[in-house]
Amino acid sequence: MIFINPKTDYAFKKIFGSSESKDILKSFLNALIYEGKSIIENLEIIDPNLPPRVQGLKDTYLDVKAFLNDNTIAIIEMQVLNVQSFGKRVLFNAAKTYAFQLQKGEGYRMLKPVIALTITDFEMFPNSDSVISRFVYKEETTNLTYTENDIKLIFVELPKFNREIAQLETLTDKWIYFMKYARSLSEVPEIMDVIPEIHQAFTIANQVNLTPEELDDFERREMFIYDQQGAISLGREEGREEGREEGIQEGMREKAIAITRQLLPRLDDEAISQITGISIEEVRSLRSTN
Structure with missing residues (x-):
């Protein structure tokens, strides 16, 4: 099973x-x-x-x-x-x-x-x-x-x-x-x-x-979660490699913005903000210039 x-x-x-x-x-x-x-x-x-x-x-x-x-x-x-x-x-x-x-x-x-x-x-x-x-x-x-x-x-x-x-x-x-x-x-x-x-x-x-449609929907949602967990974890790790607190924050922010751009076609502004930590206002700004 x-x-x-x-x-x-x-x-x-x-x-x-x-x-x-x-x-x-x-x-x-x-x-x-x-x-x-x-x-x-x-x-x-x-x-x-x-x-x-x-x-x-x-x-x-x-x-x-x-x-x-x-x-x-x-x-x-x-x-x-x-x-x-x-x-x-x-x-x-x-x-x-x-x-x-x-x-x-x-x-x-x-x-x-x-x-x-x-x-x-x-x-x-x-x-x-x-x-x-x-x-x-x-x-x-x-x-x-x-x-x-x-x-x-x-x-x-x-x-x-x-x-x-x-x-x-x-x-x-x-x-x-x-x-x-x-x-x-x-x-x-x-x-x-x-x-x-x-x-x-x-x-x-x-x-x-499950019906084939239900199973497909589930698998897409699970894969999405794994992708975002990996992306957020990678962003935080890359930030840490800067070695100093200022570098950490900047590295994390750059990765968060990169993730935001990837998510713009798939999610609404609130969901993206909750995933990445970027403010809703900044997500909207990125969407308008994307």
Whole structure:
């Protein structure tokens, strides 16, 4: 068996955000948000449609959105590219989701909590060994939790997860293993297959169950991600070879501009800015002179 990579936008939303994914998403969120406890009894997936098959691929951010049974709004994002100001974007999206709940004339009492769950294919917090990090508002000195603590940020850093199959103990372990290693597996591990929702996730991810058009779309998206990861990594390495901080920054900037020019025919300005770190205004300027 060959499984599609759940880190790409098409696969991620097909597995967790499609119309048949309700039980899968419920198990996934219980595992990563509530440490495997069955807190979420029901949910409603918002906009359960796959990304459109378009020429310009947008793999800089991958979202699934759901209403939980307690009216909490959950935003789930799989981020594969370590782009500039990504942490700010996570906070912005969570705050925007929280604020945009209100219609004109509605009171603040109508606001419901927001949980932003972000899975990254890179390290967000290099000074921490934790695979899962949870952030809420607290008082700096006493650590007192803010009364209306309605926005929670949860990060899962896949590179920090190093458990082997035999070491998988919890539902959380098994879902993280699925996210990190599904693409490289040739069969479903028995220890994971006994969980109905994970079994269903593997079934959806099995390439045998994809149409030729779906498989082609997936392969193009995965190749795009690998290309950009390689290009960004090369740019940073070439910058470092300058030997001094000024040279590093200049080398990285020159490579970012070169990558931007390559992406202009394929992506919109916002997506290019998120990948390369070049401002939207400068991307637009490059587009006008390209």
